[in-house]
Every structure is written in C-alpha cells, then in structure tokens.
Amino acid sequence: TQSTRPQRLLGAVQKNATRGDPRSVVQAIDQFCRQKEWAMNVGDEKGCILDSVVSEVNPATVLELGTYCGYSTVRIASLLPPHAKLITLEFNPDFAAIARQVIAWAGVEDKVHLVEGASGDWIPKMTEQFGVKTFDLVFLDHWKDRYLPDTMLMEECGLLRKGSILLADNVICPGTPDYLEYVRSSLRYESQYFKSHLEYTKVEDGLEKSVFLG
Numbered sequence: 001t002q003s004t005r006p007q008r009l010l011g012a013v014q015k016n017a018t019r020g021d022p023r024s025v026v027q028a029i030d031q032f033c034r035q036k037e038w039a040m041n042v043g044d045e046k047g048c049i050l051d052s053v054v055s056e057v058n059p060a061t062v063l064e065l066g067t068y069c070g071y072s073t074v075r076i077a078s079l080l081p082p083h084a085k086l087i088t089l090e091f092n093p094d095f096a097a098i099a100r101q102v103i104a105w106a107g108v109e110d111k112v113h114l115v116e117g118a119s120g121d122w123i124p125k126m127t128e129q130f131g132v133k134t135f136d137l138v139f140l141d142h143w144k145d146r147y148l149p150d151t152m153l154m155e156e157c158g159l160l161r162k163g164s165i166l167l168a169d170n171v172i173c174p175g176t177p178d179y180l181e182y183v184r185s186s187l188r189y190e191s192q193y194f195k196s197h198l199e200y201t202k203v204e205d206g207l208e209k210s211v212f213l214g
C-alpha cells in the first residue's frame with residue numbers, strides 16, 4: 001500500500017535526525033521538503049521569524065492552530081522556558097498520529113499537548129479542560145478561512161489578555177484576507193507584517209504579528 005507524504009516526512013526525521021535534538025528534526029524536515037517533497041510546514045525562512053517572536057514573547061502558554069506534522073510545534077517547543085505549555089490543535093487523526101511521533105523524536109513531548117479535533121469545538125473548552133486562563137502567544141496556521149472566526153471566538157471566550165500576541169502564517173499565500181482586514185483595522189489590535197516567502201519557494205508570503213490591546 002502507498003505511503004502518505006506525512007509518513008515519508010516522518011521516515012526522513014527518523015532516518016536523518018538525532019533523537020532528543022529538536023534542531024536536527026527541524027533541519028531534517030526542511031531538507032526533506034527542499035530535496036524530496038514540498039510540504040506545508042512554516043519552513044526555515046518564516047521559521048526564523050517565528051523563532052524570534054517566540055523568544056521575544058517568552059510565553060508560558062501557547063496555542064497552535066494546525067499541527068500538521070509538528071514542524072512548528074517542535075520549533076516553538078524547543079524555545080519555551082521550563083514549565084511552559086504548548087497546546088496544539090489538529091483536526092486530521094492521520095496527521096496527528098505523525099505529529100505525535102515527530103514531537104516525541106524531538107524530545108519535546110513534555111511541553112506539548114496535542115489535542116485532536118476542530119478549533120471551533122476546542123477553543124471554548126480550553127479553560128475547563130486545560131486550566132488555561134489566557135494565551136500569551138497564538139500561532140495560526142490551520143484552515144485559512146478559520147483564522148478570523150477563531151480569533152473572534154478566542155476574544156469571546158476571554159482567552160486573550162492585554163498584550164497577547166497572535167502570529168498568523170500565510171497572510172499573503174494562500175492568503176487570509178478577511179483576517180488581515182480585521183486585525184489591521186480593529187482598534188483592539190496593533191498589527192505588523194513580516195515579509196518573507198512561501199516555504200521552500202520564491203513566492204511572496206509573510207507572517208502577521210498582532211498584539212491584542214485588551
């Protein structure tokens with residue numbers, strides 16, 4: 001039977017990365033995606049911007065929307081202070097199964113809670129299920145038409161506090177026009193665009209960093 005791309009990506013990690021070394025896992029995935037098969041990871045160029053935002057925020061609580069194979073999960077988790085928690089939501093059980101193994105290979109499972117299901121269902125349950133009051137950082141990288149409704153839902157559920165940071169992937173390609181319009185025009189956000197390129201290509205893309213003003 002045919003393997004899937006996520007299965008082949010996991011194989012590349014297990015073949016080329018060192019157990020317990022998150023940077024080698026990130027490097028192995030980037031090499032696989034550049035040399036063998038493109039995959040929708042945030043990638044190494046936008047990944048460096050992600051790293052700098054995570055390091056600057058130094059978050060105790062992080063929400064990632066869209067785990068996929070766990071590439072950005074590993075990048076973020078490897079930069080978190082001790083006792084910090086990263087909750088990552090994944091809708092597709094096959095992707096979740098691969099991501100769990102990538103996260104384990106990197107040795108960051110203690111900082112990561114991978115939850116399977118839809119963001120719209122889980123965001124309202126964050127406090128009761130995980131004891132999270134607010135998120136210091138949210139990384140949006142799931143279905144592009146969910147960025148705006150889920151941001152409004154996080155506001156409604158009181159999951160954002162004055163100073164919470166939203167970092168959104170793909171605001172140019174594939175694009176999230178309604179989300180971009182919202183965070184750039186709302187008086188409740190201070191937004192900044194970090195120009196970059198679509199992972200592993202020369203196509204323009206970028207990350208939008210938005211501070212919730214409360």
Ligand SMILES: O=C(NC/C=C/[C@H]1O[C@@H](n2ccc(=O)cc2)[C@H](O)[C@@H]1O)c1cc([N+](=O)[O-])cc(O)c1O
Nearest residue numbers: 040066068089090091092095118119141142143170
């Ligand atoms: O489409 C893109 N991303 C959609 C990601 C979706 C991921 O989020 C999960 N999810 C998790 C929770 C949910 O509630 C819903 C989905 C899905 O199961 C999937 O794992 C994309 C596309 C390109 N591209 O060049 O085409 C480049 C990118 O960087 C991208 O991120």
Ligand SMILES: [Mg+2]
Nearest residue numbers: 042141169170
């Ligand atoms: Mg993306």
